[in-house]
Amino acid sequence: MLHIRMMIPAHRTTEVVRLVERTVGTAHLAVLAGAARVPEGDVVLCDVAREAADGLLQELRAIGIPDCGSIAVEEIELTLSRRADRAEREAPGEAADAVVWEHLEEATHEESTLSVTYLVFLTVATMIAACGVVLDNAILIVGAMAVGPEFGPLAGICTALVQRAPRLAWRSLIALVVGFAAALLLTTGFSLFMDAVGLFHQHQVEGERPNTAFIWQPDLFSFVVAFLAGVAGVLSLTSAKSGALVGVAISVTTVPAAANAAVALGYGDFSQMRGSVQQLLLNLAGIILAGTLTLLAQKFFWAKQRERATAAD
CATH class of the missing domain: 3.30.70.120 (Alpha-Beta Plaits)
Structure with a gap:
């Protein structure tokens, strides 16, 4: 209660x-x-x-x-x-x-604020993912996905579309775009520094990477997984079961895609960079579409529930 x-x-x-x-x-x-x-x-x-x-x-x-x-x-x-x-x-x-819509709007409003803490989390997550990309280490990729805070703005966009809240939509979009742009640029600089000190090497990025090559090679499954993750993520917020968000975070490749794009940009590998950006956009689109449709379905369901309860009275 x-x-x-x-x-x-x-x-x-x-x-x-x-x-x-x-x-x-x-x-x-x-x-x-x-x-x-x-x-x-x-x-x-x-x-x-x-x-x-x-x-x-x-x-x-x-x-x-x-x-x-x-x-x-x-x-x-x-x-x-x-x-x-x-x-x-x-x-x-x-x-x-x-669904307590007032609570959902307030929660997504806080999570979609472009703050220093949000930028630090997203940048650190992208840098961890960059290490995972270069080392072809799936564990680091999973860790980076769990750290990334990008689901907050994504949920904010979904909520804003359903509730017709333009200020929340604008705030969330700014946090998403500025956050990923800053993380990508800072991670590019981080990658160049790691290369300069001999910890990153170009052949590691351009060679065979059986564990992480999927990051810059998007396909239909990328969209399907992102869509399903969007459904689960929104349900975890509306039902107050926040523990499910961890599973959502480690099932989509938004942060790893940004990291791979940053590393590829540093080495001038525009083919990998282009594939990584496509992967990022595909995942973002899948989550937003699924989240919006889930909230619309919940809104319709509860409207019918209230109508039946009113008719019964």
Whole structure:
């Protein structure tokens, strides 16, 4: 379940309490009269089943509570309550399938911000992958994919397309483009430095690489895997099962493709660079398409669930 805390003007308390009371899937409603200081007013607390939370938050937004007060939502790890159990049974659908769109937009907004930390993670991941490319070491490639933070902006683009949020789309696109451009250029410099000190050699890159040659040789399977990873990644975000993101990260070759392009650029091997860029774009396109379609399907599914619940009432 989710815990919702609202700070609202006193004259709106009755309206909000009635809204919570008539929402299926709510429990443990409490009103602390006069407890809020900034903004001044009352504090209203309640618990809500995850599958009913999105509808409640949409109605609270519709009556302007975020404009005159505040709404905070927290995950509840454990609730021992028969009323909570009943609320979860009454709410339509399953909690694991529910999408809290407000939470998804907030999460992707944070993950898609072009920050120093994001750039460092992406650059370090690309440099690790560059070492894996030169050494033909699949373990380093997998490690680099796990470190890469690029799924955040990709999920942000998917969410923005479905929710029609142009600011989120623009923010995510900037983080994606600028991040990969910076990582590619810095990794090219890193590769030249490693060559200068005798740790990288051109023959290692242009010779046979049975473990990593697939990185710059994209095919239909690259798109299929990226598409499936996009579905799994978005589901892991919307269902709060973030552990699945690790599997998503190590199943697509976005960071390794950027690394291979950087190393190839340093040695002037434009054939490998072109193939690597194609691999990168193919993976990005597959993830965005799959993520967007998955969110659209979830939105349609929950709209039908709410319609059936309303008709039943």
